Amino acid sequence: AQSVTQLGSHVSVSEGALVLLRCNYSSSVPPYLFWYVQYPNQGLQLLLKYTTGATLVKGINGFEAEFKKSETSFHLTKPSAHMSDAAEYFCAVTLMDSNYQLIWGAGTKLIIKP
Amino acid sequence: KAGVTQTPRYLIKTRGQQVTLSCSPISGHRSVSWYQQTPGQGLQFLFEYFSETQRNKGNFPGRFSGRQFSNSRSEMNVSTLELGDSALYLCASSSKTGNYGYTFGSGTRLTVV
Numbered sequence: 001a002q003s004v005t006q007l008g009s010h011v012s013v014s015e016g017a018l019v020l021l022r023c024n025y026s027s028s029v030p031p032y033l034f035w036y037v038q039y040p041n042q043g044l045q046l047l048l049k050y051t052t053g054a055t056l057v058k059g060i061n062g063f064e065a066e067f068k069k070s071e072t073s074f075h076l077t078k079p080s081a082h083m084s085d086a087a088e089y090f091c092a093v094t095l096m097d098s099n100y101q102l103i104w105g106a107g108t109k110l111i112i113k114p
Numbered sequence: 115k116a117g118v119t120q121t122p123r124y125l126i127k128t129r130g131q132q133v134t135l136s137c138s139p140i141s142g143h144r145s146v147s148w149y150q151q152t153p154g155q156g157l158q159f160l161f162e163y164f165s166e167t168q169r170n171k172g173n174f175p176g177r178f179s180g181r182q183f184s185n186s187r188s189e190m191n192v193s194t195l196e197l198g199d200s201a202l203y204l205c206a207s208s209s210k211t212g213n214y215g216y217t218f219g220s221g222t223r224l225t226v227v
Contacts (some may be wrong), residue, residue, distance in 0.1 A: 105157045
């Protein structure tokens with residue numbers, strides 16, 4: 001069965017530091033990959049997605065992610081953290097043979113230290 | 115254009131009651147999915163509707179049901195509420211298939227007392 005693993009339920013970085021949120025998936029076929037962000041008491045907002053083509057994907061708010069097939073990873077990065085980035089981040093995958101049902105990671109709460 | 119609208123935003127119900135939640139997708143979106151989000155279980159898929167037909171179903175008991183209308187609006191119903199049903203219920207819509215990414219509503223916070 002397909003699964004998504006997000007390493008670290010909480011990640012703490014200083015304002016201005018690099019943000020790295022890790023996501024690994026298990027799949028026998030190339031998936032479509034997504035990162036979503038959730039602010040407190042709100043729904044999820046799509047940050048970026050990979051379907052086909054260039055493996056480095058740029059999203060909103062300065063985030064980007066790189067699909068590495070050999071490592072089955074889709075880590076999310078941002079060069080310089082801002083206080084407004086504090087939120088929970090979810091990685092998700094979907095496969096054509098699953099009728100595009102999304103499979104979610106458990107989420108990583110990003111904490112920004114002043 | 116307007117986003118995904120979920121009503122109500124907050125709801126308090128008593129054990130044993132039933133509840134209906136509503137979701138209006140983005141105009142033109144025909145796929146609507148429902149998720150339950152709790153601190154312990156994370157995001158769990160309930161079901162997906164496409165053009166009034168249930169296309170996918172998660173692993174929830176029969177007390178959880180849904181439907182989609184011809185205008186793509188969707189409702190979710192939970193009967194015989196249990197304390198464990200307390201959660202944030204999220205609705206998401208997409209234009210055709212999920213590979214384009216879903217747009218989520220702000221959710222309905224259900225508290226069962």
